[in-house]
Amino acid sequence: MRFAAAAAIFLSFACPVLAEDANLSDKPPAASPENQAESAAAPPEAVIGFGVSRPECQEWTDGCVICKRGADVVACSTPGIACQPVAPVCKDPAK
Structure with a gap:
């Protein structure tokens, strides 16, 4: 044995x-390269949810991802490989 x-x-x-x-x-x-690419390209749900729940905020970040609201779409950057996100904050409230 x-x-x-x-x-x-x-x-x-x-x-x-x-x-x-x-x-x-x-x-x-x-993980397969396809799965790694998909997970790296998608911003975290907390960042997306922050913008959805605050329509007056035009730009917000969690320190890793920056999201901006356009005319009819939200665009977010890709996080860095070793970034540690924090609680999302609004950087540009509607004026």
Whole structure:
């Protein structure tokens, strides 16, 4: 029994692909490039919800994403890779 456990641990380090195939790795499966691109392009729901609930605000941010209200559309920037968002704030209230 000890040999099987030792072999499984060895294989997980020596052959990560085999460990992944045998479900010996404790890491979650890697996200596909398509999923990573979709999640990086979408602004967080808290930022979108902030603008929806405050129609008088023309520009708002959470420190990572900046959103601006246009004539009939809201446009938001893409967050940086290591950005840590804070509570959204209105930067440009309607005058």
